Amino acid sequence: MNIGDVADLSGLPAKTIRYYEDIGLVEPLRSANGYRSFRQSDVHKLAFLGRARALGFTIEDCRSLLKLYADTDRASAEVKQIAEEHLDRIDRKIAELTEMRATLSHLVDACAGDHRPNCPILADLAMEEDKTRTARAAD
Amino acid sequence: MNIGDVADLSGLPAKTIRYYEDIGLVEPLRSANGYRSFRQSDVHKLAFLGRARALGFTIEDCRSLLKLYADTDRASAEVKQIAEEHLDRIDRKIAELTEMRATLSHLVDACAGDHRPNCPILADLAMEEDKTRTARAAD
DNA sequence: GTTGACCTTCCAGTGAATGGAACCCTTATG
DNA sequence: CATAAGGGTTCCATTCACTGGAAGGTCAAC
Numbered sequence: 001m002n003i004g005d006v007a008d009l010s011g012l013p014a015k016t017i018r019y020y021e022d023i024g025l026v027e028p029l030r031s032a033n034g035y036r037s038f039r040q041s042d043v044h045k046l047a048f049l050g051r052a053r054a055l056g057f058t059i060e061d062c063r064s065l066l067k068l069y070a071d072t073d074r075a076s077a078e079v080k081q082i083a084e085e086h087l088d089r090i091d092r093k094i095a096e097l098t099e100m101r102a103t104l105s106h107l108v109d110a111c112a113g114d115h116r117p118n119c120p121i122l123a124d125l126a127m128e129e130d131k132t133r134t135a136r137a138a139d
Numbered sequence: 140m141n142i143g144d145v146a147d148l149s150g151l152p153a154k155t156i157r158y159y160e161d162i163g164l165v166e167p168l169r170s171a172n173g174y175r176s177f178r179q180s181d182v183h184k185l186a187f188l189g190r191a192r193a194l195g196f197t198i199e200d201c202r203s204l205l206k207l208y209a210d211t212d213r214a215s216a217e218v219k220q221i222a223e224e225h226l227d228r229i230d231r232k233i234a235e236l237t238e239m240r241a242t243l244s245h246l247v248d249a250c251a252g253d254h255r256p257n258c259p260i261l262a263d264l265a266m267e268e269d270k271t272r273t274a275r276a277a278d
Numbered sequence: 279g280t281t282g283a284c285c286t287t288c289c290a291g292t293g294a295a296t297g298g299a300a301c302c303c304t305t306a307t308g
Numbered sequence: 309c310a311t312a313a314g315g316g317t318t319c320c321a322t323t324c325a326c327t328g329g330a331a332g333g334t335c336a337a338c
Contacts, residue, residue, distance in 0.1 A: 004315065014316090019295060033303060035316055044265070051264050056239045059294065069261045079260050080252035087247060090240050097233050100195045104226050113219035121218050122208045125190050126183070143284065153285090158326060172334060174285055198325065279338100286333065292326085302317065308310090 001038045010046040017046060025049060025063060057086055140177045149185040156185060164188060164202060196225055 007014045020026050021036070026045050028036040038046075045066065052062045061082055068074045068082075110120040146153045159165050160175070165184050167175040177185075184205065191201045200221055207213045207221075249259040 002316075013296085015296060016294085018317090023294095033316080035303080047266065048264050051266070053294090054239075055243055055264075056236070065261065065264065068258075069265060072256055074256055074258070075254045076250050076256065076258035076260075077252045077254065079258045080247060080250045083243060083247050083250070083260050087240065087243050090236055090243065094233060094236050094240065097195070097229055097236070100193075101226065101229050101233065104194055104222060104229065108219060108222045108226060111215050111219045111222070113216045115214045115216065117211055117213055117215065119207075119213070119215035119218045121215075121222050122204065125187050125194075125204065126208060127186065127190070141285075152327085154327060155325085157286095162325095172285080174334080192325090281338085282336095284333100284335075287331090289328105289330090291328080293324100295323090297320105297322075299320085300318090302315105304315075305313090307312085 001043065003036050003038070006038045006043055006046060009043055010050055012046055012050050020046065020049060023059065025059070025066065055086075056090060057082075061086060140182065142175050142177070145177045145182055145185060148182055149189055151185055151189050159185065159188060162198065164198070164205065194225075195229060196221075200225060 001009075003014045003017055006012075006017060010017070012020075017026070018036075021028060026038075026042050026049075028038045028042050031037045048066065048069065049062055052065055053059075057065065064082055065079065068079050107121045107124055112118070140148075142153045142156055145151075145156060149156070151159075156165070157175075160167060165177075165181050165188075167177045167181050170176045187205065187208065188201055191204055192198075196204065203221055204218065207218050246260045246263055251257070
């Protein structure tokens with residue numbers, strides 16, 4: 001199979017597939033004309049990669065997961081550990097974003113968003129003292 | 140003030156401050172010895188940048204925000220629009236991560252995580268048909 | 279005068295692709 | 309036969325926001 005077909009099947013852009021070959025995640029054969037020639041197993045691997053990346057696993061995680069997948073003797077504990085670490089990363093990221101969101105939406109709500117120059121968003125970023133408000137801690 | 144002091148005051152690494160000068164966000168003066176010489180206004184700007192970045196605004200957002208901050212005639216609507224677009228980005232990111240989290244934690248829960256090779260996480264990534272389960276749609 | 283803590287510039291690398299240029303291969307059609 | 313369309317190939321640059329490191333200049337204290 002040529003790269004275009006594999007791209008269609010796996011949902012990955014051809015460019016990404018070439019990149020995955022570059023970094024050693026897949027090793028397609030080559031046809032006489034120099035075209036990459038993908039086996040079923042390559043397509044399967046790429047689809048696996050697509051799903052793992054969609055879950056946010058890093059490329060290095062993916063490399064490990066592929067290795068574990070290929071090793072039918074692996075302990076599921078090894079896989080679970082990678083997944084749990086990733087879950088932690090996700091949780092930390094969500095917490096970080098949620099905090100940003102809270103602060104930001106607070107500021108957005110406080111901003112009139114009209115033609116006038118007065119802007120609580122800029123005031124906060126500049127840490128200006130605002131006499132019309134009481135202590136920030138009271139928020 | 141030298142870069143080290145500004146780094147301490149603003150909480151930004153010296154390297155980052157130099158980078159911000161590189162891309163034109165601050166323009167400190169220079170002392171006779173070639174050292175950067177920061178005014179109060181530079182320090183203030185950098186602290187502003189630090190807070191804006193902590194809220195996840197992109198560097199280009201920061202550039203715009205600084206420009207608006209400097210323009211005392213700006214309409215708060217301009218600021219609010221930038222903030223609202225960023226809030227949308229954050230919301231989309233949180234939604235994406237939350238979905239990943241749901242799928243992943245589901246898989247992690249299903250995995251025994253012991254010495255045995257059977258692993259629902261890998262099975263899912265590989266889209267293996269699992270005779271012990273009924274259709275995935277039933278999940 | 280020498281140590282050590284500063285400061286300087288410049289170059290390279292991060293992650294995970296993505297865009298583009300320049301060129302080759304295959305097949306169909308005028 | 310020429311050529312045009314639509315594959316494919318490689319290689320280089322760019323993205324974002326820094327961060328690390330090397331090689332060297334400056335300054336204050338001892």
